[in-house]
Amino acid sequence: MQSDSRASSLRAALEEELRTTGSLRTSPSGLLLGQVVDVTSADVVVELGPRTSGIVPRDEFKAAPDIGKDLEVTVTGREDGLWMLSVEAARKLATAANLEVGSLVKGKVIGFNKGGLELKVEGLDAFLPASQIAMHHVEDLAAYAGETLLCEVLEIDRDRNRIVLSRRAVLEAEARREREHAGAALTEGAICRGKVTRIEPFGAFVDLGGIEGLLHVSNISHQRVEHPEEKLAVGQDVEVQILRIEEGGKRIGLGMKQLETDPWDEAAERLRPDSIVTGTVRRIADYGAFVEVLPGIDGLLHVSQLGVGRVQRVGSVVSVGDEVTVRVISVDPVARRISLSRLDPRGALIGSEEAAAGEEIEEVLRSDSSIGTNLGALFKKALDK
Template sequence: MTEEAKVTAAQEAAADEQAAHDLSNVETIKKGDIVKGKVVKIEDQQAIVSIGYKYEGVIPLRELSSVSVGSASDVVEVGQELELKVLTIDDEKEKLVLSKRAIDSEKSWEKLQKALETGEILEAQVAEIVKGGLVVDVGLRGFIPASMVERHFVEDFTPYKGRTLRLKVKELDREKNRVVLSQKDVLEEEYEAKKQEILNSLTVGQTLEGTVQRLTPFGAFIDVGGIDGLVHISEMAWHHVEKPSDVVKEGDKINVKVLKVDPANERISLSIKATQAGPWEQVSGKFNIGDVITGKVKRLASFGAFVEVAPGVEGLVHISQISHRHIGTPHEVLKEGQEVQVKVLDINIGEKRISLSIKETEEAPAQAPRAERRGDRQKEEIPEAQSLSLTLGERFGDKLSKFK
């Protein structure tokens, strides 16, 4: 026998002796024991584990995780050390069934109870999308109701599969094996903290870029960095706005000016129109004295009519400038909504005032000479006198002749 063969034989004998020694010293294990083992092989529906016993044990797929998994390789890997619970042992058949799930569950109840009491934030991956919400693995089967996933309504949860969420424990019921979690609570807390930070940093008059979040009949809510402010419908444009959707739509990026900040009530008042040139600034240089322009009668008053000559710009037509003939009230010749031609008599942008005239756009009616008009009136009076004289003569003629 060669020297090398002698060494190999000696090593094998030593190994056999050590194996025999190990087997003689293997502790007896029984159902319910907690043991440590190392994954030596992974099959599709189970993992093979060595726990230092005389034969290896198996962890069935259902005992690897509290949630449904497709393969053992989704949960463990070769060489990984695990703490396991003995479910079944049969030395005659060399059958040893172990559970990772049982140990994970036991530890998780303690961890989750502590998280419930302290408000600790946990991280877990979405394992399943089920009716009414999501399922995550937190050592136990954790359920996140649909209403507790986000701060906003979610219609389709498909993209959440495999996503890691930050969660708070909402409810624990060990008897019913029920674990309810919420990501919404985490997001709400962060939103509130961010909101206060933003509220304290805003100043009146500040101009910000925001995103239109949602529309209501009375205005639009704008996200200005994690907090929503309201642009009232009256602050959406310089002209009259019937409904917010006439000016903006959800998702629009717009500039807004801060009008008011109320940290106590967590309210921010914003304006779109304050970031834009006002209607009077827009018409500066557009109109000149003597211009004839088209306008619309907006309001009638006892002293005249207000005519809109540009969006948000109204000028006054004094009652004396409405018609060439005398009128007692503007309502005699005008009505609201009527389009009219007006002439610019005076304009003062600084005071936001325009004086207008309607009659200056119309030709004055022709008039006869004054003497002629007076003669006409005399002619009209003579026949009346003659008629009166004839009537008296005819009626009292006989009686008058006696006096003669």
Template sequence: MANAMAHMTLEDLDELSGGLNAPVAVRRLEKGAEVTGTVVATRGEDVFLDFGVKDQGVVPRNHFGKNEDVSAGRRVDVVVERHDESQGLWVCSRKGAVQRATWLNLDRGMTVEGRVTGLNKGGLEVDVQGIRAFLPASQVDLHFMKDISVLIGEVVRCEVTEVDRRGKNLLLSRRRVLEKEAAEKKAVLLTELEIGQVRTGRVRNVTDFGAFVDLGGVEGLIHISDLSWRPVGKVTDIVDVGQEVEVKVLKIDRERDRISLGLKQARPDPWTGIETRLQEGMSLRAKVLRVADFGAFAEVEEGVEGLIPISEMSWSRISSVADAVKVGDEVDVTVLRLEPGKRRMALSMKQARPDPWAGVIESYAPGMTVKGTVSRLETFGVFVAVAPGVEGMIHISELSDKRVRTCDEVVKVGQEVDARVLSVDGPKRRIALSLKPAHSAAPEAIEAAASGRRAERKDRPRRGGLSSDWDWMGSGLGRG
């Protein structure tokens, strides 16, 4: 260092530093201060800096890259290590640079470089230029590493956390170096991030409510509702830890240090232009995604789904959605209604099939006998399949001339029966059937007989001297 300074005259330093008459910048340098100096000269392994009048310093050349520019006039950020009284210079190090380690200059806060040589209980052994050091497992990485042995043989940059010169013990932290680097990256990235940008990141963690993505020093959250245009049951159905993803920046809260990201927003909205691809009346193939009491939601394109109401699942009456479809089924549907603005679509399964009732009504007439198979039993009666997709109903009172408590006393599901047609209601798609013998009284006769009895009761004087012209039966109060 002295030899280097010996070749420089006061005029040389004065010329490089801006002259003796340059404005004086008053500052107080001390150990640990982070300052910016101007390169005034390079001599051998030393780079000389000027911090203002009467404040010069020196930093090792190896703190710069092999091809890095260290020409006079360049501004350099450094950290003050100590003051060399004999030379009148501040000895500095490059901010964040790896320093040459010896037991004499080792100190807390120094950044050193070493090679991982082995694994022991609790951490890693590191060789720092011939000095044996210990790197605890908790200080190996920013996040928990399940297998730290993968670093054996690797060169790592660490910060000195403890120095015991007498016991020759050196404790390191790689985590602190990574934290500083991450903080620097984060500061730069936060100034560059803008709402609407599309960035590439890696999924760092997955929770029930979303996924955290590392954008390269800054983490953002993709809420579960922003993972996909289709409904998401579990976050892991869409992304996994370690997966690389493209996301869109939705919101930045710099005060709370929060960033909201969207995975689906980085992809085209499937509902955009849907009216040019789908029209009402169009037949499609759809996949059932989920079911509810009132119907089923089916996907016709990725991210585009519609509702199949229970009333549109079958031409026949069904009591529950499960009678017609289940999750995962692929079904043929017809588009009934399309509302792109509301992102809604109504679908029909039955409209995609021929109407089984077409022409059937005309084929049945009261009094004729038809063959059918009992399809289901209800408390009030029995449903009988008389044709594919066409059912008739036998009321419990029409199952037998005898009193019937439950339908299964007379028939079973799957049983074939010969039933007599009582009535046909075309608009309501209903066929009333009976198992009673044909000689039984017809409903009209039964009703006429009942009317006669009511008339007789109406004219008969009330017992106990009571009489009334009020039609008890007609009012409904006298009906059982």
């Protein structure tokens, strides 16, 4: 800060000296103008006024400037009555003067620390905080060494010729433009292809070509999916249907099961009341067990239908993964509900001796013989046992 203050004081003193002699010349950017009057191996001599001269280090020039050429300069010091000048520092001042917050600039990464990246922007020192490097957290800052990055100017410190940048703002603006462009081509109900980019317990994010949508776990398959990783993997290509578009494309809901045949379409035909089916217990709740009776279709086996007597705890009778034989009580395709029972219509446990005996009685009663003959047959079967 002391060197910056000293340079400001020297500039003010030099400008005052030139102003009193009427020889102050400035460029459109407000920098001092001087004319080259001599070039040596070490310095370029610049005349600022009739009796005011200064020198610029020769190594600031790639090639020797022509005698008589005007240069934009700024003062850096004073030695032996001569003003120490610099065209490089003047160039930095001109660059800083033209910069505004929100301007886009290109900078080369020249270093880094744990706080972020150090860049050079047309000779100016610039800092890119770690939180502004990308749209995600960056672990390895060294990976950006030597790269040229397009950034947005966040802050400008003209006294120190230092700026603070954001690359994240540029990336977010690009993503917004891509999202708006891609979103304009998307419509609800459309079927498109995408790539799984991220998986969370609640669903998977799918890139639809510059815009992401959420495939909720409940919309992956008609079969119950506990975690998206059961069906999906990062990088997998998927075909999805757009279920909804909200907030101008910022929120897009996707579905996969909507492209499959709905198993409920044929549930009523395949699962008729009083039909006996075998299923697998998928979930257990306090009030009963959910049994998968067809792929993607679960029915509720209520606690009251688990056995003949009172059942205190569902888990004491069935466990997840058990195969059970059940009777269909009712099917409601509209509400997507199926009621199941382990009891036959007479209240006997399916597969038990009581259930078998009841079936025999019904079989005999359905025969064409007389009632007396039927009763005789029943007594004969009982004696045979």
